[in-house]
Amino acid sequence: MQLGLIGLGKMGGNMRERIRRAGHTVIGYDRNPEVSDVKSLEELVQQLDAPRTVWVMVPAGTATQTVIDELKDLLSPGDTVVDGGNSRWTDDEKHAAELGIKGIGFVDAGVSGGVWGLQNGYALMVGGNKEHVEPLEPIFEALKPEGPYGYVHAGRVGAGHFSKMVHNGIEYAMMQAYAEGWELLEKVNSVDNVREVFRSWQEGTVIRSWLLDLAVNALDEDEHLQKLRGYAEDSGEGRWTVEAAIDNAVPLPAITASLFARFASRQDDSPQMKMIAALRNQFGGHAVESKE
Amino acid sequence: MQLGLIGLGKMGGNMRERIRRAGHTVIGYDRNPEVSDVKSLEELVQQLDAPRTVWVMVPAGTATQTVIDELKDLLSPGDTVVDGGNSRWTDDEKHAAELGIKGIGFVDAGVSGGVWGLQNGYALMVGGNKEHVEPLEPIFEALKPEGPYGYVHAGRVGAGHFSKMVHNGIEYAMMQAYAEGWELLEKVNSVDNVREVFRSWQEGTVIRSWLLDLAVNALDEDEHLQKLRGYAEDSGEGRWTVEAAIDNAVPLPAITASLFARFASRQDDSPQMKMIAALRNQFGGHAVESKE
Amino acid sequence: MQLGLIGLGKMGGNMRERIRRAGHTVIGYDRNPEVSDVKSLEELVQQLDAPRTVWVMVPAGTATQTVIDELKDLLSPGDTVVDGGNSRWTDDEKHAAELGIKGIGFVDAGVSGGVWGLQNGYALMVGGNKEHVEPLEPIFEALKPEGPYGYVHAGRVGAGHFSKMVHNGIEYAMMQAYAEGWELLEKVNSVDNVREVFRSWQEGTVIRSWLLDLAVNALDEDEHLQKLRGYAEDSGEGRWTVEAAIDNAVPLPAITASLFARFASRQDDSPQMKMIAALRNQFGGHAVESKE
Amino acid sequence: MQLGLIGLGKMGGNMRERIRRAGHTVIGYDRNPEVSDVKSLEELVQQLDAPRTVWVMVPAGTATQTVIDELKDLLSPGDTVVDGGNSRWTDDEKHAAELGIKGIGFVDAGVSGGVWGLQNGYALMVGGNKEHVEPLEPIFEALKPEGPYGYVHAGRVGAGHFSKMVHNGIEYAMMQAYAEGWELLEKVNSVDNVREVFRSWQEGTVIRSWLLDLAVNALDEDEHLQKLRGYAEDSGEGRWTVEAAIDNAVPLPAITASLFARFASRQDDSPQMKMIAALRNQFGGHAVESKE
Secondary structure, eight states: OEEEEEOOSHHHHHHHHHHHHTTOEEEEEOSSTTTOSSSSHHHHHHHSOSSOEEEEOSOTTHHHHHHHHHHHHHOOTTOEEEEOSOOOHHHHHHHHHHHHTTTOEEEEEEEEOGGGHHHHOOEEEEESOHHHHGGGHHHHHHHSOSSSOSEEEEESTTHHHHHHHHHHHHHHHHHHHHHHHHHHHHHOSSBSOHHHHHHHTTTTSTTOBHHHHHHHHHHHHSTTOTTBOSOOOOOSHHHHHHHHHHHTTOOOHHHHHHHHHHHHHTOSSOHHHHHHHHHHHHHHOOOOOBOO | OEEEEEOOSHHHHHHHHHHHHTTOEEEEEOSSTTTOSSSSHHHHHHHSOSSOEEEEOSOTTHHHHHHHHHHHHHOOTTOEEEEOSOOOHHHHHHHHHHHHTTTOEEEEEEEEOGGGHHHHOOEEEEESOHHHHGGGHHHHHHHSOSSSOSEEEEESTTHHHHHHHHHHHHHHHHHHHHHHHHHHHHHOSSBSOHHHHHHHTTTTSTTOBHHHHHHHHHHHHSTTOTTBOSOOOOOSHHHHHHHHHHHTTOOOHHHHHHHHHHHHHTOSSOHHHHHHHHHHHHHHOOOOOBOO | OEEEEEOOSHHHHHHHHHHHHTTOEEEEEOSSTTTOSSSSHHHHHHHSOSSOEEEEOSOTTHHHHHHHHHHHHHOOTTOEEEEOSOOOHHHHHHHHHHHHTTTOEEEEEEEEOGGGHHHHOOEEEEESOHHHHGGGHHHHHHHSOSSSOSEEEEESTTHHHHHHHHHHHHHHHHHHHHHHHHHHHHHOSSBSOHHHHHHHTTTTSTTOBHHHHHHHHHHHHSTTOTTBOSOOOOOSHHHHHHHHHHHTTOOOHHHHHHHHHHHHHTOSSOHHHHHHHHHHHHHHOOOOOBOO | OEEEEEOOSHHHHHHHHHHHHTTOEEEEEOSSTTTOSSSSHHHHHHHSOSSOEEEEOSOTTHHHHHHHHHHHHHOOTTOEEEEOSOOOHHHHHHHHHHHHTTTOEEEEEEEEOGGGHHHHOOEEEEESOHHHHGGGHHHHHHHSOSSSOSEEEEESTTHHHHHHHHHHHHHHHHHHHHHHHHHHHHHOSSBSOHHHHHHHTTTTSTTOBHHHHHHHHHHHHSTTOTTBOSOOOOOSHHHHHHHHHHHTTOOOHHHHHHHHHHHHHTOSSOHHHHHHHHHHHHHHOOOOOBOO
8 A cells, every 4th residue: 555654753754664564655755855755745745646645743733734734735635634643632623624625534543652663563543434544454554563452443533632642641640650659669668679579560460561561671770760850741642631531521630640740840849839838937937948 | 723834835835825814823834944934743733733734735746645644643633634735636545544544634635826826816626525624614715716716625535636637637728729829820921910819819709718818928028939949848737637538538639639749849859750751761762851 | 980781690780789889870781671771782882971891791601702792893992891700811812802903992800709799899800901900990999898908900811810710729629628627527436516616717727718607607507518419510710720720830739639529529420430340340359339 | 398378268269279289288277167178277287397387368457467366376486477468567567576576487478469360370579587588489489470570579577568558559540540541531422432442552552551451351341331330449558558658758649549539439429529519509609409
């Protein structure tokens, strides 16, 4: 099968490689000419036989919108655009409608796999109409891990990115779970060797998982994580998950706590804790720590 | 009425003063001879007419236990000991039993008021048997604020400290409420003058309170709390409140979140966030911040 | 001063009364002819002398948008519209821009006070340009409580509703604080009389507040709240507060916990707890409760 | 190797079987004569050659204490007792001291594996002195899963149960993570087939784990978990984890949120939400839901 692929960064470049290994033809475009197969989007479109499939793998937001706007003008009725980036699910319906006016199909694909995807395969959560999704299945088959799992047609347009977003929300709380347990074990004296406790959990326990394996890898590199700062970014999906929960009146205490822990980790000094200190001083004469 | 008062620190000293102003006789003892009225516990006990009432106002834990052990030997059947310190309610039954063997009564009194108590009165939450509590009411009357509120006989032994502990748990979450709101207002651009917003809330709003008045005082002294570090101690009652909730399977999400926010404020670098950073690096190749 | 007031429901009707008591002229319009002073918006605008001030007090969202759209056509350059409803602050800039094209000023006013406002005054948090806000001050003066507090010009357009929204977020966590403490006190045996403990806190404590007074009122009506279901709606501002916090990467653990507790209170059976039960059964053979 | 095993319930019975399959001699005692190999603890001790090893696998608390008290009298210096039950780590030091007076060794072993242990092996987290732990390694080897993981000597007495307790705390938050994500996916319309989304996650994703596999099993049995009530017990370790965190001033927001969600799931009607409803009614005249 033939595929156009726009965006050949860390994710897109590896995906091109994995799809090619499965025997498909990939024409890749990137603004960086050193990795691009063609000189322009126009050329990419020209080189594909109709009906064309173009997979967009660029940053969510403005970059994705710009590419979709350009493709709307370049593609023809019967072609299909796949947004495989981290777009917010609420953008998908808008994009589907914009392309649909021209008779161009739209599919949203949440992609998980990170730096391990080239080797192990990418998990794919896909949203869209059956008529647009089914013809793409050879590509999904090439990208996904071997075995029965790793691909789902989750529902209509938006369902792919929504499912991927919830995946990331769950990921936040799972990481937080291990992190909290690790801190508590490191804090007490009776446990000598926290790293080996984590290692032992990799089989036979209720909490064995791939994230646990990664935690052991990290502890093997730096047993007490002394080289790191306790500072964690968030990539957007965690925030969107909480916002989706609020829209739907679903309580998400653990996922939200995990997101807030990251927010707090990025504050040098907590404004709200200054207010707590100030109030304690006002009513109790409790000593406060001053800045100097 | 006659009262022995042991412990003449910030709290005890002011309480002696307030009780005396009400016309009662207070014989105070403190290890610091400069503030003490007598040279020893023995002397204090000798100077009181039976049946004696001795109010203990020393730090919870070992100090309180030591004084109660000594009083058990010095006092006589029919005397009463009041523990007005911040003892854990679970200690009260033990103390009541120890003193009860000798026929000495025991009353626990949670005392709120801080540095404002001398002037405004102390709120009192009292636990114990009616026969021990009622004779003490002239003292409670002297200590409490004027007006109909500020004193309650909450229940049997332990109920006073338990009620005071829950009071402090509520206090944690109320302080956190204002602190969170203040941080959010300070963060956004559209609100010019957060201090004046807080000030305006002091009348006509649902959230007017004494703590809000104190917040305004604090902001008047230091508008953006720039002189403070975001660092807050906890005094024990918050922890006990959460532990009591766990014992009783009562969910306390807001109070517990407030306690944990204080714990986190005292960490220079969060161990659990190091683990989050390590995991993100493992699966996604996300950059981490190193210590140097 | 002359004021047009649109929306004469529970809030608007009382506000008309309070402004009139202060000696101003209020021409009120409501779709309900029984309470309306005029038959139409057109008539309301005709009866006001230029430059006109029209205060909109209708439900946030579509109703407010519709009225603002109509006023845009009916009013003249130099007139001013005040949105005193519970609009989301993000709508304010849009409304200001829409009206601004026609030279009409816009002011957003967050109003607190509920059923007590007529008697005690309404707290007002106002956003907008000085040139639009200052001429309105006689009206604000009439609405606000007596005394120095209860009114603030918080900042530019949107700052009024933003401040009111944060006020409500704080309110959520304060209510949750008392509610958690109350449940814990009710649960333990040692405390006989939880209502009297709450009553006693009304003076001399750190947690005295208007909400506490209301809690005592409620317990006086129904000591153990046995007539109520544990079911709480949320009015939107709590959700917006959490969303604003997420937009600004501000952790709000206590306020968010309070919002989630309300969400959970409205579920007859918790879907997420079904999953917990299912997992426990899968790995541990733990008994589950079935529906029948 | 020879082992005495006390307690042949769901866990103990399967462990006896697994140890025997590895070629060791197990003499089991249970109060139920149908499963017991001997008639009494005395007989069990007589049949073992010195130095004896006796593994206690009875419910934590009174039952474990009773057995340890009896073994203290029956065993001889040089023998070793293993507590493989779910005892609180704080009991381990006490038990070690009680047995140590008689020269009897003590080892605490946290055991994970549930109903799957017989087939897949039990994960073991062990605490105690090297001299007591090392002679037991053939038994640990027989119980643990094949492969390099599943067993750790975590530290001194108490470290085994502490590690197992933290394991369970992590488990609480991981289960909550999947549960929250599942509820959110079930709530939205765009995702048609939540079960298939969960199934797809089993390979290639960041959140693949054994618990996820179990979740898919559960959804295969009952796609929307309609047969279950949203009701979850907690077994003690989650509570102890939070208490240990409080003792050590470690914030555990996600684990604690997970515990509180279980507490709330067991309440037919939430007392704290009654207070919220009562307060909303007091200040805003908001309708409340009454019981009838």
